[in-house]
Amino acid sequence: MRRxxxxxxxxxxxxxxxxxxxxxxxxxxxxxPPARYAYTQLEDSKQExxxxxxxxxxxxxxxQGQSIADSDAEIAGDMRAFVRESIKQGQSPERVxxxxxxxxxxWVSYKPPVEPLTWPLWAAPVILLLGGFWLARGRFxxxxx
Amino acid sequence: xxxxxxxxxxxxxxLFVAMVILGLRHGExxxxxxxxxxxxxxxxxxxxxxxxxxxLALADLRTGRPRLVNVFASWCxxxxxxxxxxxxxxxxxxxxxxxxxxxxxEDVAAFLAQWGDPFDRIGSDPQSRVQFxxxxxxxxxxxxxxxxGVIRLQHIGDIRPEEVDDIVKAYEAAR
Numbered sequence: 001m002r003r004x005x006x007x008x009x010x011x012x013x014x015x016x017x018x019x020x021x022x023x024x025x026x027x028x029x030x031x032x033p034p035a036r037y038a039y040t041q042l043e044d045s046k047q048e049x050x051x052x053x054x055x056x057x058x059x060x061x062x063x064q065g066q067s068i069a070d071s072d073a074e075i076a077g078d079m080r081a082f083v084r085e086s087i088k089q090g091q092s093p094e095r096v097x098x099x100x101x102x103x104x105x106x107w108v109s110y111k112p113p114v115e116p117l118t119w120p121l122w123a124a125p126v127i128l129l130l131g132g133f134w135l136a137r138g139r140f141x142x143x144x145x
Numbered sequence: 146x147x148x149x150x151x152x153x154x155x156x157x158x159x160l161f162v163a164m165v166i167l168g169l170r171h172g173e174x175x176x177x178x179x180x181x182x183x184x185x186x187x188x189x190x191x192x193x194x195x196x197x198x199x200x201l202a203l204a205d206l207r208t209g210r211p212r213l214v215n216v217f218a219s220w221c222x223x224x225x226x227x228x229x230x231x232x233x234x235x236x237x238x239x240x241x242x243x244x245x246x247x248x249x250x251e252d253v254a255a256f257l258a259q260w261g262d263p264f265d266r267i268g269s270d271p272q273s274r275v276q277f278x279x280x281x282x283x284x285x286x287x288x289x290x291x292x293x294g295v296i297r298l299q300h301i302g303d304i305r306p307e308e309v310d311d312i313v314k315a316y317e318a319a320r
Contacts, residue, residue: 030220030247035272061282064175074247075282078273103280105180135150 030074037084038077044088051084054093057110058083058100067110176301179280186294187278191268194245194253201242201268207294211319213239213312214288215264216276218246219256221284227303228260234309235263239316243267246276246284287312291319 042048055069060076068076068083086096100108112118190202199205206212215231217224235241243264245253253267270276279288279296289298289312298315300308 030218031249031252032247032271061177075273075276078247079277081272082274082277100277101180103180103277104177104282107177138147 034074034077035081037081037088039080042084042088047087048084050093051080051087054087054096055080055083058097059108059110061104061108177282178301179296179299181278181280181296182299184296186290186296189268189275189278191244191270191275194243194248194267194269195250195257197254197257198243198264198267201244201266203294205242205266206290207292209292210240211289211291211297211316213241213316214244214290215241216244216246216279216281216284216286216288218248218284219252220248221246223303224256224285225260227285228263230304230306230309231263232261233306234304234312237309237313239313240265244270244275246270246273289315289319 042051052069056067058068058079060066060068060071060073062073062075063071068079083096087093097109106113106115112121114122186203186206188203191200193200206214213234231241241263243266245267248269268275285303287300287304288296291297297319300312304312
């Protein structure tokens with residue numbers, strides 16, 4: 001039996017393959033340049049530091065494992081511009097975060113709030129530590145006795 | 146009793162493995178639903194995206210009659226796939242307004258010429274601001290806004306032919 005070494009493509013199919021490579025990636029690029037503050041720091045270094053810290057804890061909407069500070073997606077650039085402009089106008093970082101959470105849910109923030117859904121996340125370290133102490137205590141007791 | 150405690154770490158580990166397997170099998174839902182559903186559309190005013198259509202502002206959505214707002218872009222591929230469904234919705238009597246994200250007038254005009262124009266008004270959102278207002282995270286998305294300006298439905302992604310009826314139903318429900 002002849003073994004097939006790889007997929008063979010009919011001429012029509014190879015054209016499809018070409019289209020597959022030409023296809024627009026998940027986030028297509030628009031033809032507009034980035035927003036003013038997408039890649040430009042704020043003039044006031046204190047404000048920029050605040051904005052940067054906030055951007056590092058906000059999740060990019062389309063590249064979901066990245067913060068908007070790390071992402072090159074256009075929508076992340078627009079979010080950075082939005083964050084910088086809000087801080088420039090004197091809004092507090094937590095207010096900007098709250099504004100975004102109001103629209104996208106706690107999901108958008110890398111700083112999860114303490115709420116019924118997330119309390120195990122916050123309680124787990126304490127519970128594990130107490131459990132560890134309890135286990136260790138049993139061992140020490142036995143050795144002494 | 147102590148014996149049982151010894152099995153606890155293994156039990157927890159197996160639980161963890163089960164969760165991973167379950168998570169892998171179910172795949173991932175990458176859609177982020179807007180939290181704005183049921184809330185009033187925030188105030189906004191957008192310049193016209195093309196000379197042939199007026200811009201879009203909050204007042205245009207609070208006319209006493211529900212409207213469909215389509216968030217789109219000429220550079221967005223699924224938006225082209227969605228165009229026939231928007232035309233079908235228009236034919237069924239649903240008024241549609243557009244918000245063009247990060248787009249240029251000439252590109253929007255070419256897009257409408259090629260893929261059809263279901264829009265009454267088209268606002269231009271060059272820095273995605275109104276998109277953030279809506280809690281929208283991409284293009285295309287469609288929103289049913291009732292006559293008082295309250296967001297009633299968010300449809301994420303392109304409207305497929307089989308989803309047209311759902312949109313019509315949501316529109317009727319928003320009356």
